[in-house]
Amino acid sequence: MTEHMDSANMTTTGLPQEKSEFNTKAIWRTFWILLAITLFELLIAIIYYETHFFPKHLLNGVFIIMTLAKAFFIIAEFMHLGHEIRNLVMTIAIPALLFVWFLIAFTWDGSSYHNLRMRYDRYQFEQSKTKVQKTEHKEEGKKPGVE
């Protein structure tokens, strides 16, 4: 084990050391950015809940962009990837691009399934039109959703 750790030290020789670049100010700046984004998300979520002022689709787009922004700051600053060697960054970033296909393919599939069900599945179609009474959650033995 110790040998392994020694070699870990050795292998970094010959390259510029970055040990002293730890920047407390940058960390706190990242923290404030993350906090501000989260509070902003919360604010528009609550405004939407109270007023239904803007279309939900638009809002979802805003939420997703802000989430990606937060992810970027966490990965780049907290996980320090933004300060690593470019090749290392690419070995992480390029596989992550698979998510783009992954997300598009499966949500597309989900919405296609929805269309099929609404067209051909009578029961599902009626269920999606039938309003139910709001039940008191404390009542025993009346658990909607139990099948």
Next chain:
Amino acid sequence: MAHTVPVGQKWWSGGKSPFNVEYGKLMMWYFLMSDAFTFGAFLISYGSIRFSSSSWPNPNEVFRTFPFIGEMSVPLAFVSLMTFILIMSSVTMVMAVGAGQAQDRKAVMKWMFLTILGGLAFLGCQAWEWTHLHAEGAWWGRNPFMNIDGTQSTTNFTNYFFTITGFHGFHVFSGVIINTIMLIKTWRGDFERKGHYLMIEKAGLYWHFVDLVWVFVFTCFYLL
């Protein structure tokens, strides 16, 4: 940012570290990569089921309670507190890494302790949330909430919620265990003897990843 490669330098001919990170840290990155795909598969499965459903419960209705204030409705307040706790503990973790780079054993211990505290606080919040939802009748296979348009909801909502937040909570739990081991090792002076605190950096990567996943869980379950 990235170093420029001097002309004629052979990066892969041995004797140096082309990525300028220690082996274990690099492997931690690739482990996190695979873990990201596990979480990604969960969340995208959730997404495709949501896309296939006509309607879905309103998170502002489901997650509107807060401990000790009774039935008062405060949509999303509690989960925001949880998010804040996790971001905060990420900050203390970075501070521990920084203290490790400065070879400051006392400071590493202080920041690791605070990070563990943050992790435990998050787990406590999650335990409260789960207990509360369970008391309302929600569990795997049981969904007491209606869809936002007033139609009957399926159990997909609760199944996904408990599975994904549970899987994330399990990650937080393992993170707390790992951090506790790191704190004990720091306290014993293991890293001081070794001459570096790289283990703290690896534990830190894992911990930030847990925070990262929470950002997505937060958006997917509580905002969208």
